[in-house]
Amino acid sequence: MEKTLTRKDLIFKEAAGLFQSQGYVGTSMRDLATKVGLKPSSFYSHIKSKHEILETICNQSAARFLSGLEQIKNSIDDPFDQWIATVDLHISIAFENPSAITVFNDEWRHLEGDSLTYFLSQRKIYQQGVVGVIKSAILSGKMRDLDPNLVFNTMIGATRWLHFISSPGKASAERIAGQVQELLLSGLKKES
Amino acid sequence: MEKTLTRKDLIFKEAAGLFQSQGYVGTSMRDLATKVGLKPSSFYSHIKSKHEILETICNQSAARFLSGLEQIKNSIDDPFDQWIATVDLHISIAFENPSAITVFNDEWRHLEGDSLTYFLSQRKIYQQGVVGVIKSAILSGKMRDLDPNLVFNTMIGATRWLHFISSPGKASAERIAGQVQELLLSGLKKES
């Protein structure tokens, strides 16, 4: 287990922060160089291009979601419980790596060519996987019968703002996660 | 009532479309010129700067939300019904002017100086207004007691993906709107 951050990792990390606040196109290699403490030209010993940075951040995030879903499918049997764990996965990742998630959410469209094609294919695989979980949960009789893709998109959106919260305490993060889960599961209407 | 689109309106409209797909920084005045059918320099007879385009789109959207909320408050008494109407407002605006909403959601951070200050103040007023509705609905006993700002953000997020749907039929739009409302109101868990 390597714990040390290679210079390459540092570049990706600082880039994610800048891409989050200024956007991919709005961040220059000069901005990034200042942040990392190098001259712009020195990057090119570590990376091939600015594009490669975006590509790496997006692919790493996609892989994180996909491996999380695999783990859920392998460790939980009940489809509705799988769904609950999937929502938790989104909440966890949002708190775990906020800037990478912003980039993943908003900046992937600046990918081009093969990078874009690959990213979209991974995203599609993920969506199909989650939609499968939703369909099973509906069939099991525990989930309300709504359009599975609509449920997927609404969940994505409902957990999408969490990454804006700058480093909440662990207790606070759990409280927020619990309330979002409750809202999605039981709704806002109070039964009288 | 003017129905004709002035050239200035056309510029804003095409800009919103480009800002949506490529982002504000990723869209050049040359791109926009090609789209509108003018040379880049010709813009400056109609607008002051690229920044002014972004500013206008963001302010118009903010005004749309604020006037919608005012209308709801003036025409509906029950706080929980006001909340339901507010969710409908977000869904309607998302379908009504999708590209402007993307810009409003994602590109406002490229505003600067006074434009940014003004935009943030309007957004804060809106959030406080909706949070007031949520608090009243909770007090009325009809809404579950969750953190009002969390409810606000979750709703924003849950309706945020709708603008990606390219021109749904009216019937389809209403079906989607109904399901999102049901999900937010009654949740996903099926009572047995």
Added chain:
DNA sequence: GTCTATACGATGATAGAC
């Protein structure tokens, strides 16, 4: 109001010394 021509700063990336 639209054009051609152009100013001029910022951009991503490379060459080559150390």
Added chain:
DNA sequence: GTCTATCATCGTATAGAC
């Protein structure tokens, strides 16, 4: 692997003819 120096390109915006 990091630097200095530099390149070609593209960015927003202006000047001035028609």
